[in-house]
Amino acid sequence: MRGRRRQVLFAALLTVPALSAGAESFKAPEARAEMFGDADHGAGIWDECAGCHEIGPGAGNRVGPPLTGLFGRRAGNIDGFSYSKSMARMGADGLTWDWRTLDAYVENPKALVSGTRMAYGGLKDPQDRADLIAFLRRYSDGPEDIREAPPTARVREVDLPDSVLGLEGDPAWGEYLASECQTCHQRDGSDQGIPSITPWPEEDFVIAMHAYKQKLRPHPVMQMMAGRLSDEEIAALAAYFASLEE
Amino acid sequence: MQINRRLFLGGAAAGAAVLQAPMVLGQGKPRVVVIGGGAGGATCARYIAKDSDGAIEVVLIEPSEVYYTCFFSNLYLGGFRDFDSLAHRYDKLAGDYGITVVRDRAAGVDRAARTVATEGGESFGYDRLVIAPGIDFKDGSVPGWTPDDAEVMPHAYKAGPQTALLKAQIEAMPEGGVFAMIAPPNPYRCPPGPYERISMVAHLLSQKNPTAKILIVDPKDKFSKQGLFEEGWQKHYSGMITRIGPDMGGTDFEVRPGTMEVVIDGEAEKVDVCNVIPAQMAGTIAAAAGVTDGDWAPVSPADMRSRIDEAVFVLGDASAPGDMPKSGFSANSQAKVAAMVIRAELTGSAVFPAKYSNTCWSLIAPDDGVKVGASYEPTDEKIASVESFISQTGEDADLRKATYEESLGWYAGITADIFG
Numbered sequence: 001m002r003g004r005r006r007q008v009l010f011a012a013l014l015t016v017p018a019l020s021a022g023a024e025s026f027k028a029p030e031a032r033a034e035m036f037g038d039a040d041h042g043a044g045i046w047d048e049c050a051g052c053h054e055i056g057p058g059a060g061n062r063v064g065p066p067l068t069g070l071f072g073r074r075a076g077n078i079d080g081f082s083y084s085k086s087m088a089r090m091g092a093d094g095l096t097w098d099w100r101t102l103d104a105y106v107e108n109p110k111a112l113v114s115g116t117r118m119a120y121g122g123l124k125d126p127q128d129r130a131d132l133i134a135f136l137r138r139y140s141d142g143p144e145d146i147r148e149a150p151p152t153a154r155v156r157e158v159d160l161p162d163s164v165l166g167l168e169g170d171p172a173w174g175e176y177l178a179s180e181c182q183t184c185h186q187r188d189g190s191d192q193g194i195p196s197i198t199p200w201p202e203e204d205f206v207i208a209m210h211a212y213k214q215k216l217r218p219h220p221v222m223q224m225m226a227g228r229l230s231d232e233e234i235a236a237l238a239a240y241f242a243s244l245e246e
Numbered sequence: 247m248q249i250n251r252r253l254f255l256g257g258a259a260a261g262a263a264v265l266q267a268p269m270v271l272g273q274g275k276p277r278v279v280v281i282g283g284g285a286g287g288a289t290c291a292r293y294i295a296k297d298s299d300g301a302i303e304v305v306l307i308e309p310s311e312v313y314y315t316c317f318f319s320n321l322y323l324g325g326f327r328d329f330d331s332l333a334h335r336y337d338k339l340a341g342d343y344g345i346t347v348v349r350d351r352a353a354g355v356d357r358a359a360r361t362v363a364t365e366g367g368e369s370f371g372y373d374r375l376v377i378a379p380g381i382d383f384k385d386g387s388v389p390g391w392t393p394d395d396a397e398v399m400p401h402a403y404k405a406g407p408q409t410a411l412l413k414a415q416i417e418a419m420p421e422g423g424v425f426a427m428i429a430p431p432n433p434y435r436c437p438p439g440p441y442e443r444i445s446m447v448a449h450l451l452s453q454k455n456p457t458a459k460i461l462i463v464d465p466k467d468k469f470s471k472q473g474l475f476e477e478g479w480q481k482h483y484s485g486m487i488t489r490i491g492p493d494m495g496g497t498d499f500e501v502r503p504g505t506m507e508v509v510i511d512g513e514a515e516k517v518d519v520c521n522v523i524p525a526q527m528a529g530t531i532a533a534a535a536g537v538t539d540g541d542w543a544p545v546s547p548a549d550m551r552s553r554i555d556e557a558v559f560v561l562g563d564a565s566a567p568g569d570m571p572k573s574g575f576s577a578n579s580q581a582k583v584a585a586m587v588i589r590a591e592l593t594g595s596a597v598f599p600a601k602y603s604n605t606c607w608s609l610i611a612p613d614d615g616v617k618v619g620a621s622y623e624p625t626d627e628k629i630a631s632v633e634s635f636i637s638q639t640g641e642d643a644d645l646r647k648a649t650y651e652e653s654l655g656w657y658a659g660i661t662a663d664i665f666g
Contacts, residue, residue: 031548032599033623033632143569143631145432147470147606147618152569153630155623176598179293179582183575184605184659193655220635221605224621227633228601 033153035134036099037127042135045128052118055139064118070097071140071150075113086115098150102133155228174240177233180225187244198244205238275303276592279362279372281352281531283308283336285315286562286577287378288664293585295343301593305370306339307362309351313665314405316436317574318657321609323402323413324446325453332405338666352379355535357555374588377537377552378561378577379529380404381435384541387525388428389500390509398503399520402443403435415519416447422457423518426508428501429464430523433542435563435572437470438618440523442608445475448483449611461517462489463510465497470571471608471618477639478610528564542566547624548600549587550580559584568628569620576604578660600624607653613643615650 046055052063059066065078076083076091083091090113095101105112106129108122123129141149181197189196197205211217212226213234229237280291283306291306314332321327339345350364355375362370383393383401391399402412416425425447429440444460451458460483469475479487490496495511501522507514527533527541537543537552543560544553545567552558561584562577570576583600590597605619620634637649 031624031626033625033630035625035627035630141468142432143620143634144571145437145470146468147437147571147604147620148634148636149631151620151631151633153623153625153632155632172596173598175297176582176586176596177601179663180579180601180603182659182663183578183603184656186659186662188662190658190662192658193651193653194659221617221619224619224633224635225603228621228623 033155035153037130037134039134039138042131045132046135067136068139070136073097084115084117086113103129169235169239171240171243174236177237178240198241200241202238202242205241206234209234276373277303278374278588279305279370280376281307282378283313284380285574285664286581289578289581290376290585291345292339292343292666293582294589295345298589298593305346307348307350307352311349316405319405319409320443320446324449329410334661334665342666352531375558377532377535379531379564381526381563382530383524384527388522391501391522395503399522401522403523412521416450419455419458419518421455424459424461425519426461426517427521429462431465431525434526437571438608441469441475445610448486452483460487463496463499464489464491467492473639474616474637482611532564547629550584569631570604570622570629573604573606579603602629609650613647613650615646615653617649
């Protein structure tokens with residue numbers, strides 16, 4: 001297996017000269033996330049909702065509450081709208097609208113909120129739901145302006161290319177990944193406000209990163225950073241940090 | 247394993263040898279020209295030079311000898327840092343990394359000929375161009391104000407003498423005077439920046455001029471970390487700060503630098519200091535290079551390459567990268583992705599999946615720090631947010647203190663990452 005990977009990489013390198021002519025044949029890094037859905041297609045599905053709901057600037061209460069700014073909002077939270085007891089209780093219990101909760105609600109409203117007044121049978125096709133919710137997401141805060149705004153995309157489960165996997169535990173890959181760590185953790189091991197991470201025994205490093213990834217260790221920045229690292233990436237980082245001299 | 251490894255390395259060397267011949271300029275080393283020595287440009291220059299080990303010539307064009315970071319400049323206004331602590335020079339980039347630092351302003355880009363002309367009359371050919379000029383201000387966005395008025399009503403939104411001027415004006419305010427801020431519309435550099443500034447001005451005034459008032463004229467409905475700032479203002483500076491949002495006339499205003507007045511919804515208010523933060527656009531060289539669409543430069547989410555010219559990369563505030571906010575952290579993060587890709591294109595080094603992130607700390611009062619952050623992944627459409635977090639209201643004092651101390655560590659870390 002390992003040998004095959006190396007050969008694939010070897011073959012890839014021999015084709016490199018074509019790349020140098022310019023960007024035409026250069027293969028950019030693969031996109032590892034996808035938008036929640038196709039909002040333009042979702043706009044068509046929205047027509048079904050528009051009989052009861054308004055969305056956009058100035059939207060107000062109609063048969064249903066306005067759906068502007070829906071993402072990140074507590075359920076049952078619009079002033080002046082008369083919610084079912086069931087929806088009000090779910091909001092008080094902490095139900096917040098995000099990608100996951102909306103997906104469940106739109107699929108089968110009564111499965112999530114038993115006594116909801118929304119007279120809608122549900123949207124069964126997962127792609128249609130994704131497209132509709134992507135349309136709704138357009139009318140909530142944009143993360144470029146309100147940084148804490150909910151995400152607009154989800155990470156795709158992609159198989160890393162063989163050329164990358166072949167470098168497992170390789171400090172060169174780790175060095176690239178480490179550039180993200182070194183925005184805060186200094187390469188020279190300075191330790192002020194943010195702990196030093198160099199050098200760090202490989203095994204300890206791997207255990208620590210997995211503890212952040214599983215949110216056992218509490219720091220939110222580190223949970224976010226480690227949460228997106230694959231096992232192979234953690235291994236490569238560990239190899240790199242272990243290779244640094246104090 | 248060992249044999250395979252050697253085979254692999256041998257292959258890489260052979261590949262590299264074949265590479266030399268058809269290099270874009272044909273002769274000698276490939277050259278990358280970087281316009282702008284801030285968080286995006288200087289990071290990108292440093293990483294290309296550092297990781298290519300001399301195989302790529304890097305030219306950094308930056309007019310200032312000393313760069314003052316916009317991030318943490320609010321802490322200077324609040325009295326938590328001295329002015330010199332914001333200053334960074336380019337001597338390590340030149341001395342330790344072999345970057346040619348050209349102290350001049352880029353005047354134009356000929357994308358067909360792949361050359362950059364400077365105001366000083368020099369011309370630099372490039373194989374890849376990185377444009378990272380930060381922001382400029384949009385004419386006429388604040389009625390009554392032009393850039394010529396910045397000596398009277400400072401913007402202090404490009405750090406340096408403007409920041410020092412604003413601080414001097416605040417310190418000279420009469421007892422019980424009024425500090426006004428015209429906050430910018432979206433999108434702009436550093437979304438929580440104006441509100442951290444308000445916190446720092448309030449802190450300074452609460453020490454030296456506790457009966458002074460602060461007035462924010464804001465064209466936006468809401469702003470980043472709003473709940474955290476408002477909680478902090480109530481707790482630390484109760485009664486000092488008034489924010490006039492769009493519902494109260496925050497979109498209908500003009501300023502009169504001659505008489506130091508701010509006119510809101512038709513009513514003139516006399517103020518002692520007026521910090522005007524205008525609407526923003528990409529630094530003008532981006533438009534001059536023809537890589538903007540509207541106010542900003544569209545880029546490919548996978549690698550920050552211009553959507554208009556594939557030999558050009560645009561980083562940081564000047565770009566329109568999707569969900570990433572305009573910040574020094576974002577620019578630094580984007581720069582490392584671009585550096586990795588540029589190096590791969592020019593020398594055949596490995597390409598890895600892009601990683602983008604942003605974390606931003608704000609100080610509300612002494613030892614009361616908060617933070618917000620997100621991670622981003624490229625999608626086919628844009629760089630999209632996939633996870634975010636924010637400090638919570640009501641956090642205990644120890645956590646807020648630790649968050650502030652963390653921000654000091656971050657400043658030391660990122661400035662070392664940018665300037666060497």
